[in-house]
Structures are given as structure tokens and as C-alpha cells.
Amino acid sequence: MNLKEKIRTVPHWPIKGVMFRDITTLLQDPAAFKETCDTLYDRYRDMKVDKVVAIDARGFIFGAVLAYKLNVGFVPVRKAGKLPYKTIRESYTLEYGENVIEMHIDAIQKGEKVLVVDDLIATGGTIYAATKLVEKLGGDVVECVFIVELPDLNGKEKIKKYNAFTLTEFEGE
Numbered sequence: 001m002n003l004k005e006k007i008r009t010v011p012h013w014p015i016k017g018v019m020f021r022d023i024t025t026l027l028q029d030p031a032a033f034k035e036t037c038d039t040l041y042d043r044y045r046d047m048k049v050d051k052v053v054a055i056d057a058r059g060f061i062f063g064a065v066l067a068y069k070l071n072v073g074f075v076p077v078r079k080a081g082k083l084p085y086k087t088i089r090e091s092y093t094l095e096y097g098e099n100v101i102e103m104h105i106d107a108i109q110k111g112e113k114v115l116v117v118d119d120l121i122a123t124g125g126t127i128y129a130a131t132k133l134v135e136k137l138g139g140d141v142v143e144c145v146f147i148v149e150l151p152d153l154n155g156k157e158k159i160k161k162y163n164a165f166t167l168t169e170f171e172g173e
Contacts, residue, residue, distance in 0.1 A: 003168045006032040007148060021148050021170055023058060023119050036147065037062065039167065041069045049142060050112035051075050055101070055130055058119035062147065066117060075107040077130050090132050092125035101126065103133045110138030120148040121166065124155030131159060
């Protein structure tokens with residue numbers, strides 16, 4: 001299966017000049033969704049992982065499946081004000097704005113091995129902020145995982161101290 005063909009491009013969304021990579025078309029295709037999830041599981045099934053941290057909102061889809069299949073805990077990273085308990089927070093810059101993410105203060109225990117999952121890496125701001133949250137709580141980032149990478153935006157440069165894995169990329173398209 002060509003994963004790239006399963007991802008829709010929406011020009012000028014959410015703002016003019018942005019080519020949005022929409023994974024909902026991948027999710028709607030049962031074979032493509034299954035293959036994507038199975039590929040991620042195959043990569044991590046023999047790796048020592050204690051928690052899967054996933055970023056709001058599309059990262060939750062793959063992160064939750066991966067945590068379930070690996071039989072490890074799942075930790076949601078949410079936009080500010082969405083988590084009900086005490087949180088730690090980190091601000092970051094997107095390719096088209098700024099935001100803040102939070103994680104519960106008891107989500108990660110010192111020394112836990114953590115996979116950080118998101119659907120896409122562009123400028124790297126969101127994933128960098130998520131890795132900082134993991135480290136603030138004493139976790140060890142094993143790898144950062146993405147379905148899509150936009151390499152022209154150099155996002156992996158922000159997280160170069162970590163291993164990063166991506167299933168497909170869209171260069172300058």
C-alpha cells in the first residue's frame with residue numbers, strides 16, 4: 001500500500017499558503033488504517049516502553065492503538081485547560097501560530113521509557129514541547145513517532161537529540 005496516496009491534501013487550510021495533510025482519508029480506509037497501526041506495533045513490540053504519550057488530537061488515534069497493542073499506559077497531551085487534574089505546561093510555536101500544551105503532573109514516573117506520538121511533524125514545535133513535558137516529569141523519550149513528515153519545514157531539527165520515526169513524507173508539495 002502507498003500510504004501517501006491515502007492522505008488527502010487540502011490547500012490553504014487553516015490559512016492561505018498552508019497545504020494541510022489530512023489523515024482522515026487514511027482513517028476511513030480500514031486496510032490503510034490497519035496497516036499503519038500494525039506497522040507501528042511491529043516497530044515497537046520488542047522495545048522496552050512503559051508509556052505512550054500522544055498529542056491532541058490526531059496523535060491520540062495512533063497513540064491509543066499503539067498503547068493498547070503494546071499493553072502499556074497511554075498519556076494524553078492536551079491543549080491548555082482541557083485536563084481536569086494538576087498539570088505542567090509548555091508553550092510552543094506552530095507554522096501558523098502559538099499554543100500551549102499540558103500533561104497531568106502524575107502521568108509519567110521518573111525513569112519510564114516513553115514513545116511520543118503525533119500524526120504529523122512540521123516545524124517541530126508541538127513535539128518538542130511534548131518531549132520537554134516528558135523530561136520535566138523524569139521520563140526518558142525512547143523515540144518520537146509520526147505518520148507524516150514535512151521535511152521542508154525542518155521539524156526534526158528541533159528534536160534531533162531523540163530518535164524519530166516517520167512512515168511517509170511530503171516534500172515541497
